[in-house]
Amino acid sequence: MQIYQLHDWPETEKEAIAIQETLKHQVITIDQLKQPIQYVAGVDMGFLANGTISRAAVAVLSFPDLQVVETTLAHRPTSFPYIPGFLSFREIPAVLEALEKIQTIPDLILCDGQGIAHPRRFGIACHLGVILDIPTIGVAKSLLIGKHEELSLTRGSWQPLIHKNEIVGAVLRTRTGVKPLYISSGHRVSLGTAIDYVLQCTPKYRLPETTRIADKLASSR
């Protein structure tokens, strides 16, 4: 797929904040998805050579049957450190390179990390969604910001994630008795719809099939 650069890539945290503050106004948190969804993609990262090389993996699956349709890999020198709140600047360059090789354009992308459940409401799912103008959902394995009530142990139960008096996402149990996931809108997907798709993509394990496939590719040799 063809990808257009929206901005120069930052060198410093200060430049990164400016980009986030600008682009966050382009994020759409209501449903604007193709109907029906035919292809769902998962994206994940791995690192090689003591972290100096970034490897991005993309897996496109059919929906709702979740069969692998296509996968790609891309490698790049790691150019930005890991700083909480700035994950996208570290990971997106390699992800875009892997997505450029994809033939099957996904209707929805599940990202490893937060969407608007972010200090400036612009996590990696938002950033990728705005760059591509494709619907995205943030699916994180741990909390970045916000608080929530305890939730019951059964699959499908969830609680709103609150930050500064705003509902920024949901804590969602995708498997009974297992640690929950942190779900938030990335771009062109509402929270309720995000929860719905994440549950449809987790028929068996805690993590969505999309990210499980991408994860294997990204962290294998």
Next chain:
DNA sequence: GCGACAG
């Protein structure tokens, strides 16, 4: 100032 902190 102190603590928290996606991957």
Next chain:
DNA sequence: ATCTTGTCGC
């Protein structure tokens, strides 16, 4: 993210 074996439980 990554370094790493066995082990507890369904």
